[in-house]
Structures are given as C-alpha cells and as structure tokens.
Amino acid sequence: MTFPFRHALGLSAALVALAGQAHAAPRPGAHALDDVRVLSADAMEGRGVGTPGGAKARAYIVKRFNEIGLRPQGSTFERPFTIKPKVFGKDITGVNLVARIEGTSSSDKVLVVSAHYDHLGVRKGQVYNGADDNASGIAGLLAVAEAFKARPPRHTVLIVAFDGEESGLKGAKAFVAEPPVPLEKIGLNVNFDMISKNPRNQLYVSGAGPQPYLKPVLEGVARIAPVKLLLGHDTDLHGKENNWTQQSDQGPFATAGVPWVYFGVEDHPEYHQPTDDFATVPQAFFKNAVATVVTATRALDDDLDGLSRAAGR
Numbered sequence: 001m002t003f004p005f006r007h008a009l010g011l012s013a014a015l016v017a018l019a020g021q022a023h024a025a026p027r028p029g030a031h032a033l034d035d036v037r038v039l040s041a042d043a044m045e046g047r048g049v050g051t052p053g054g055a056k057a058r059a060y061i062v063k064r065f066n067e068i069g070l071r072p073q074g075s076t077f078e079r080p081f082t083i084k085p086k087v088f089g090k091d092i093t094g095v096n097l098v099a100r101i102e103g104t105s106s107s108d109k110v111l112v113v114s115a116h117y118d119h120l121g122v123r124k125g126q127v128y129n130g131a132d133d134n135a136s137g138i139a140g141l142l143a144v145a146e147a148f149k150a151r152p153p154r155h156t157v158l159i160v161a162f163d164g165e166e167s168g169l170k171g172a173k174a175f176v177a178e179p180p181v182p183l184e185k186i187g188l189n190v191n192f193d194m195i196s197k198n199p200r201n202q203l204y205v206s207g208a209g210p211q212p213y214l215k216p217v218l219e220g221v222a223r224i225a226p227v228k229l230l231l232g233h234d235t236d237l238h239g240k241e242n243n244w245t246q247q248s249d250q251g252p253f254a255t256a257g258v259p260w261v262y263f264g265v266e267d268h269p270e271y272h273q274p275t276d277d278f279a280t281v282p283q284a285f286f287k288n289a290v291a292t293v294v295t296a297t298r299a300l301d302d303d304l305d306g307l308s309r310a311a312g313r
Contacts, residue, residue, distance in 0.1 A: 029143030029290035039135035048121025050092035070099035081174035094163035103155040109187035116165030136196035172249035193248040196286040207261040209234035213310035226288040
C-alpha cells in the first residue's frame, strides 16, 4: 500500500524525537519491576477473577493509577461485568479498570492501551503467580501511563486493565460490547500480554500482517528498540496456533473491526505454571521490553490519525 508523503514525514519526525528522548530522559517504567514483584507475590493468590486475590490486585492497580495522577473514565475506575458459568454454579463478577488521559490535539480518535491483570489463582494448593502472564503487561501499561502523564499524548488515551482474560477474554468482550466511548472513535487498541521473558532477547509485535498500514510505524520502532522487536504471529501462515490475533484481549477489538497491535513473547517453560514467579523474570530484558512498548505506543499515538485514515475509519 502506498502511504501519503505527509504520513511518512510524520513517522520520521516521531522516530527522531523518540531516539533523542532515549538519550535525554531516564528510562521509562522506573516502577515496572516493583509492579511485577507486588502483583506476582503469593499474597495476591494468583489474581483469579472474582477472588479476594483478584480484588487485592485491583486495589494495587487503582493505587498506582492514583499515584500516577490518572482520572477515571466516568465516575470511577471500576467497570464490573458478569461471567456466566458454563454449566452450574454462581455468576462471577469481573471488574475492568478504565482511566483516561486527555490528548492535546483536536482529533476525536481515542487510543486504547490495555493489559489483563487476572491470572489462574490457586489450583490444588499451588499459587499461580503469573509474573510474566500478566503482571508484566500491567507493569508495561502503567509505564505507558506514566510516560503520557509526563508528556501528554496527542490523542485521548484510555488506560485499561482487563479482568477475566484467562476465562475467555471476558473483560475485553464486555468492554467492546459496552464501550465507554463510541467504538467508531477508537482508532487503535494496543495490548500487552507477557512481555518479560525471552532467552533470545525477542519481543513480538503482531498486527501488521492483516493490517499492513501499521508496518512502517512498527518497523521504525524496531530499528531503535533496545530489544529485538519482530513482526509476526498474526496470520495462519505457520498454522492457526501461531496466529495470536484471538489469543489475548486484542481479539474482541479485532472481531469488532477495531485496528489492534499486540506485544508479547513466545511461550516459555513457566507459561501457565506455578513457576511463573518474579524470581524467574530476566530483569534486563524486561526493562528493555518496557522501554520498547512505551516508545511504540508513543509512535502509534503520534500517527493515529494517519493510521485511522489508512484503515478507513
């Protein structure tokens, strides 16, 4: 696809600015390691949806929202939803958290940045702490919020912590079914799910395969990223199991026709195991991954109007 010359100039300027910031400002996400450590502690009881551990995790995220200076989208950060049991049992209440950061431009496009905070809870007496899945993504989400509060985004940004992802993307489905802003105003969903563990220094970004207008921005970020940022895992080319489109909370956005980008690592031995603890997080890689998703989200915000036009929205 051919892109307007103005769009190309905007991307180049954004990347030059981002590269300069890497030298001029401290690394983003200074609290990210602490966020993972707290959220993946045994005291959180694996953050199961509808459990006391999930409520503890939610209270911590709300505390961090307040520390960062975020305001709720509406009267409160909390947006409850109901999960119906498949056969028998009681309804489960999940709770999404939605904050809003006002943009500086007159554009009516909204950027939704998301990660899920729930995990598998306690099973057979073992706590599934979910350090990578997905305390790491929440830490990245909070780092993006910190960056946008320090220097406001061009577009209004919703910072969304989803619940119920492990139960079948329930929080994201509830959000898309009853969005806090009109769905047609959402220019892009940027989702983080598992960004802290990879022995090859690789972080994947999915979305450019089915949405090729995203490729110039994402390739530009990859050139300056402190990790090896690879594009892929967004088509059936290597089998349906390697297509991540519907495997995290970006899925309901994709189904609804909202453009999306997903950042994550490939599966590792601790995936969905009780060994996914803070002690197993490679800290240098994780810090660089957080810096990468902050840089990428800023670049996507800067180009959101052009990306929305290319998507026909």
